[in-house]
Amino acid sequence: MTATRARGPRADATRADATRTDVTRTGAGRAGGARVSGLLRWPVRAASLATALLAWQILTAANVRFWVRFDRFPGPMDVLREFGRQVEEAQFWQDIAQSLVRILTGFALAAVLGVVLGVATARSRWAGDLLQPLFEVARPIPAIALVPVAILLFPANEQGIVFITFAAAFFPVLVSTRHAVKALPVVWEDAVRTLGAGRRRVLLRVVLPGVLPGVFGGLSIGMGVAWICVISAEMISGDFGVGYRTWQAYTIVDYPGVLVGMATIGLLGWLTSAAVEVAGRRLTRWLPREER
Amino acid sequence: MGGNGALSLRAEGVTLGYAGRPVVSGLNLAVAAGEILVVLGPSGCGKSTLLRAFAGLLPAASGRLVAGGEPVTGTSADRALVFQDDALLPWRTARRNVELALALRGVRRGERRATAARWLERVGLGDAADRLPRELSGGMRQRVQLARTLAAGPRAILMDEPFGALDAQTRASMQRLLLDVLADAPATVVFVTHDVDEALLLGHRIVVLGAAGVAAEFPVPASRDLLLAALGAAPEVVQDARPETRVEEREAV
Numbered sequence: 181m182t183a184t185r186a187r188g189p190r191a192d193a194t195r196a197d198a199t200r201t202d203v204t205r206t207g208a209g210r211a212g213g214a215r216v217s218g219l220l221r222w223p224v225r226a227a228s229l230a231t232a233l234l235a236w237q238i239l240t241a242a243n244v245r246f247w248v249r250f251d252r253f254p255g256p257m258d259v260l261r262e263f264g265r266q267v268e269e270a271q272f273w274q275d276i277a278q279s280l281v282r283i284l285t286g287f288a289l290a291a292v293l294g295v296v297l298g299v300a301t302a303r304s305r306w307a308g309d310l311l312q313p314l315f316e317v318a319r320p321i322p323a324i325a326l327v328p329v330a331i332l333l334f335p336a337n338e339q340g341i342v343f344i345t346f347a348a349a350f351f352p353v354l355v356s357t358r359h360a361v362k363a364l365p366v367v368w369e370d371a372v373r374t375l376g377a378g379r380r381r382v383l384l385r386v387v388l389p390g391v392l393p394g395v396f397g398g399l400s401i402g403m404g405v406a407w408i409c410v411i412s413a414e415m416i417s418g419d420f421g422v423g424y425r426t427w428q429a430y431t432i433v434d435y436p437g438v439l440v441g442m443a444t445i446g447l448l449g450w451l452t453s454a455a456v457e458v459a460g461r462r463l464t465r466w467l468p469r470e471e472r
Numbered sequence: 473m474g475g476n477g478a479l480s481l482r483a484e485g486v487t488l489g490y491a492g493r494p495v496v497s498g499l500n501l502a503v504a505a506g507e508i509l510v511v512l513g514p515s516g517c518g519k520s521t522l523l524r525a526f527a528g529l530l531p532a533a534s535g536r537l538v539a540g541g542e543p544v545t546g547t548s549a550d551r552a553l554v555f556q557d558d559a560l561l562p563w564r565t566a567r568r569n570v571e572l573a574l575a576l577r578g579v580r581r582g583e584r585r586a587t588a589a590r591w592l593e594r595v596g597l598g599d600a601a602d603r604l605p606r607e608l609s610g611g612m613r614q615r616v617q618l619a620r621t622l623a624a625g626p627r628a629i630l631m632d633e634p635f636g637a638l639d640a641q642t643r644a645s646m647q648r649l650l651l652d653v654l655a656d657a658p659a660t661v662v663f664v665t666h667d668v669d670e671a672l673l674l675g676h677r678i679v680v681l682g683a684a685g686v687a688a689e690f691p692v693p694a695s696r697d698l699l700l701a702a703l704g705a706a707p708e709v710v711q712d713a714r715p716e717t718r719v720e721e722r723e724a725v
Contacts, residue, residue: 374552375572375576375624385561385572467562468606
C-alpha cells in the first residue's frame, strides 16, 4: 500500500464525482444537440439511400459495361417486382421459417453452452484444464469448414446445419463470457462472500449478472456469424431455407430471385441482431449510458 | 437477526502475504468480544491484509486466526468487511444492495424491503433507496455499504477506512451511528484508519501496526501527545489526519 493509495478513497470519490458531473453535462449537451442535428440528419440518411438506388437503376437500365458489367444485372424495379411476387407464395415464408428455426436453435444452444462453459472454464481450474485445450484447438477452424464433418456425423441434413450454426455462435459467446468473468472486480465477490454467500450464491448473485454486458457483446457477434454459417450451410447442403432458395435461384439464372434472397437474408440478420441488442440494453440498464 | 453477541478475534503468530511475499509476520493480537480496536500504522504495514484475513478472504501462511474460539477457515456472515472502495453491486439499487445482505441472512422476502428502507433511513439515504450506485456520490455509496453491513447484524465488523471518502459532517454522523448501533447490538469492531482523531473517538484501544507486528498499543483515553510521538516512526499517519475534518471531530469528541 503506497501513500497515494492510502489517500485513495477521497481522491477516488472526487474523481468519481468529477466524472459524474462531466457525464451529466455532456449527456445533456449531447441530447440537446442530437435533437437539433437529428432533424437534419434524417433527410441526409434517406437521400444517401435514395441516391444509391437511383444509381443502381440508371446503371442497369443503361446496360452499362465499364469493366464491371450491369447488362445482365437486375435493376431495383425487377427485384421489387420479384419480391412482390414471392411474398404471395407460401414457399417464401416456409423458407424464412426454416432458416429461423435453424438459426434460433443453433444460437440458443450456443448461448446457453457458451455462457455455462465460459463461466466454468474461467472459475474452475479443473474445468479450465479439462476443456480449454479442446476449445483452443477447435476455435480457429471456421465453422463453415465443418460442413463435411457435419455431413459425416449427423444422420439428417437439418441437424448438420444446426450444428454448424451452433459451432459458429458458440466460440464468440464462450470467449467473451470467459473474459467477462476474469474481468469482474474482485471486490464485488469478496463483499458478497463476507455477507455470507457461498460459491453457488456468488455465482447467481454476482458472477452471472456481472458478466451480462460481456455476454451480450459475444451474443451480438455470435448472431452475425451464425447467419453467415446457416446461409452457407443451406447453400451447400440444404433442401429448404433462404440460403438454399438463393443458391437455387442462381443455378436457374433467376437473378432477381438471387437479389430477393440476399435482401431477405439481410433483413432477417438485421432483425435478429436488433433483438439481441434490445435484450442486452434492457438487461444492462445499470451500466453508464456510454457503456451500454 | 445477528448471531449470539459479539465475537472475540485472535491472531496467533500469524504471517500473511500475497504470492509468498509476507506483509504481516508473526503477528499476535487479541480483540475481546465487543471491543472496538482501532488499527493505525504506516501505509503497507498490513492493516487491510489483517482485516481480509479475519474476514476469511485470505488464509494465513502460518499461525492461527481464531474467531469466537473457532479457527477461521473461510468467510462468514458473522464477520463482515466494510471495504475502502466501491463494494456495491452496480446493477442493484441502494435498497436492493441492502436487501441482498438480508437475503443472505435468511430474512424473509416480505421483511427485507422494510428493513432495508429503515437502514437506509438511518444512514440518511431514505430518499436515495431506488437509485443505482452510479447515481450516487462516492460518500453516499459508502453509506449504503455501511447500511448493508450493519443491516445483516454481523458479530464482528472489520472496517477498512470506511469513512475516508466522507465529508466532515457526514463522517461525524456515521461515526455516531456506528456507536449507536453497537450500543444496541454489540459487535466486535476492528477499525482501520489513518485519522488519529477518529481513532481516539471510536476506539476502546488503539494498536499501531509496524513492519514487525504491533509496534505500540494504547488504551483510550490515551495521551494524544504520547500517541503522536509513537507515530513518529509512521509519518504518513500524521500527514493523513485531515486538517479540514479535525475541528468538527474534536467537537464530536
